[in-house]
Amino acid sequence: MAETPNISIAGENAGPVMAESDVNAWFVREVLPLEKILMQFLRHHWPNQGEIEDLRQEVYVRVHEAAQKKIPEPAKPFVFTVARNLLINRVRREQIVPIEAVADLDELGIAVEAPAPDRAAIARDELRRLQAAIDRLPPRAREVVILARIEGMTGREIAQRLGLAEATVSEHMTSGLRALANMLNGEEPGAGA
Amino acid sequence: MNDTKTALEIEAQAAAWLDRRHLWDWDDENQTQLNAWLAQDTAHLVTYLRLESAWMRLERLNALKRQPPMRATAPQRTPRRRSPYAKVAAAFVVLAAAGVAAIPFNKPEPGRVYATPVGARETLAFSDGSQIELNTNTILRAVIAHDKRTAALEQGEAYFQIKHDSTRPFIVIAGKSRLIDLGTKFSVRRDGDRLQVTLMDGRVELQSATNAGLRKVTLSPGETALATPQGVTITRPKREKLDSVLAWRKGVLMFQHTTLAEAVAEFNRYNERKIVIGEGPIGRLTINGTFPSNDVEPFVEVTRAVFGLEAKKRDDEIVLTR
Numbered sequence: 001m002a003e004t005p006n007i008s009i010a011g012e013n014a015g016p017v018m019a020e021s022d023v024n025a026w027f028v029r030e031v032l033p034l035e036k037i038l039m040q041f042l043r044h045h046w047p048n049q050g051e052i053e054d055l056r057q058e059v060y061v062r063v064h065e066a067a068q069k070k071i072p073e074p075a076k077p078f079v080f081t082v083a084r085n086l087l088i089n090r091v092r093r094e095q096i097v098p099i100e101a102v103a104d105l106d107e108l109g110i111a112v113e114a115p116a117p118d119r120a121a122i123a124r125d126e127l128r129r130l131q132a133a134i135d136r137l138p139p140r141a142r143e144v145v146i147l148a149r150i151e152g153m154t155g156r157e158i159a160q161r162l163g164l165a166e167a168t169v170s171e172h173m174t175s176g177l178r179a180l181a182n183m184l185n186g187e188e189p190g191a192g193a
Numbered sequence: 194m195n196d197t198k199t200a201l202e203i204e205a206q207a208a209a210w211l212d213r214r215h216l217w218d219w220d221d222e223n224q225t226q227l228n229a230w231l232a233q234d235t236a237h238l239v240t241y242l243r244l245e246s247a248w249m250r251l252e253r254l255n256a257l258k259r260q261p262p263m264r265a266t267a268p269q270r271t272p273r274r275r276s277p278y279a280k281v282a283a284a285f286v287v288l289a290a291a292g293v294a295a296i297p298f299n300k301p302e303p304g305r306v307y308a309t310p311v312g313a314r315e316t317l318a319f320s321d322g323s324q325i326e327l328n329t330n331t332i333l334r335a336v337i338a339h340d341k342r343t344a345a346l347e348q349g350e351a352y353f354q355i356k357h358d359s360t361r362p363f364i365v366i367a368g369k370s371r372l373i374d375l376g377t378k379f380s381v382r383r384d385g386d387r388l389q390v391t392l393m394d395g396r397v398e399l400q401s402a403t404n405a406g407l408r409k410v411t412l413s414p415g416e417t418a419l420a421t422p423q424g425v426t427i428t429r430p431k432r433e434k435l436d437s438v439l440a441w442r443k444g445v446l447m448f449q450h451t452t453l454a455e456a457v458a459e460f461n462r463y464n465e466r467k468i469v470i471g472e473g474p475i476g477r478l479t480i481n482g483t484f485p486s487n488d489v490e491p492f493v494e495v496t497r498a499v500f501g502l503e504a505k506k507r508d509d510e511i512v513l514t515r
Contacts, residue, residue: 018249019455020455021454024238028246053199058200061235065235127405130254174211178208
């Protein structure tokens with residue numbers, strides 16, 4: 001890849017992307033834990049529930065891009081200011097939401113001041129939370145994720161062990177991963193389960 | 194191009210990347226493609242980070258699994274782990290019960306203070322035959338007495354070669370963790386409340402007060418434990434990675450597929466003249482090689498020759514840009 005054999009642009013042993021920059025690490029550490037209240041906020045203030053994931057992504061994009069210039073501290077008020085501005089702009093642009101929605105948004109101050117998710121409590125519950133999340137996965141996805149993450153098996157080994165096609169292993173892995181991200185970042189473990 | 198893709202579609206792509214990277218064959222070409230995809234759109238990056246963080250968090254169940262058994266046997270060579278899931282649940286119960294135990298981690302210890310300035314190294318030899326090497330910018334407070342042996346690592350990094358003495362085990366205190374030596378060689382690096390312990394030889398027990406309660410793990414040679422307020426994880430790095438942990442004892446830094454961001458952070462530990470990475474994805478380039486830790490010039494030269502980066506030299510910093 002490069003002329004000097006000692007140098008490579010990319011490597012199989014590259015660490016997690018979240019460890020590659022301060023901004024990524026900050027995003028994972030400070031912003032993602034806010035997802036639960038962010039989702040509550042978006043659901044509360046946006047009538048079209050089918051667009052919530054898009055709004056969440058847009059908030060994350062704006063927050064991350066702002067942080068690339070300067071990491072905003074503390075994170076929480078910043079994230080909610082971004083969310084609020086995003087919703088206001090959408091309301092104005094799309095004119096599909098009753099204008100009262102904007103008035104509601106001004107009450108955001110209350111939402112931001114509402115008790116933060118207790119970090120210590122979250123940490124205390126982390127293991128329970130992880131287990132509850134894994135337990136709530138569909139059985140096949142759960143098996144695949146456990147074999148991959150806890151047992152350290154490769155996809156090929158998992159396919160053999162479970163007698164599945166490799167493509168099926170990938171399907172369970174990706175669906176399991178997405179469900180886990182939702183459960184770990186947002187929904188209460190055990191809620192409704 | 195991304196305007197046509199919904200958040201859920203991007204999420205499906207990100208999940209597919211994680212699946213490929215963690216479950217299937219993965220080479221430089223794949224990594225290059227992933228890097229390109231991540232750099233293409235911040236929406237890709239944040240979505241990937243969100244899924245990756247969930248994946249990384251599951252690692253904690255792994256640390257749990259190794260809790261109760263104290264392995265006295267030689268370490269297994271393979272990094273793959275095979276014990277049944279049921280053990281995780283069992284360990285979980287044990288830990289929940291142990292989580293309330295309290296240790297006076299923060300009790301200030303008296304003793305003699307040893308410190309190294311930025312860029313320096315020092316070897317301390319103690320009367321009990323133990324030896325401690327301090328890396329750059331390190332503060333250590335040691336008490337070697339007839340009835341006890343303790344060393345508090347206030348900051349920095351040190352390599353311990355401890356002479357075993359069952360009547361007075363050697364205890365290293367670092368923040369909210371402590372290490373109880375069972376006759377060993379190990380390296381400890383402390384960055385604030387993040388502690389990394391790598392065991393070269395012998396056995397050592399790590400006790401760490403995390404937000405989730407007390408964690409205890411016993412390390413086998415070749416294993417690295419990372420203790421943070423969030424928890425303790427154990428990994429078994431590859432051989433070359435292990436060598437690079439102690440490269441500082443020879444006055445060099447060894448990089449294997451290390452990102453430029455990480456490499457620069459390492460250099461900045463050793464040098465007053467700091468390297469700064471400019472805007473853009475430069476920090477994600479990866480580099481291999483061995484460099485003198487106290488001289489940034491060869492490193493800067495390599496980034497210039499290989500990556501075509503420009504190095505702007507200011508008073509006490511060097512800014513790398515494209």
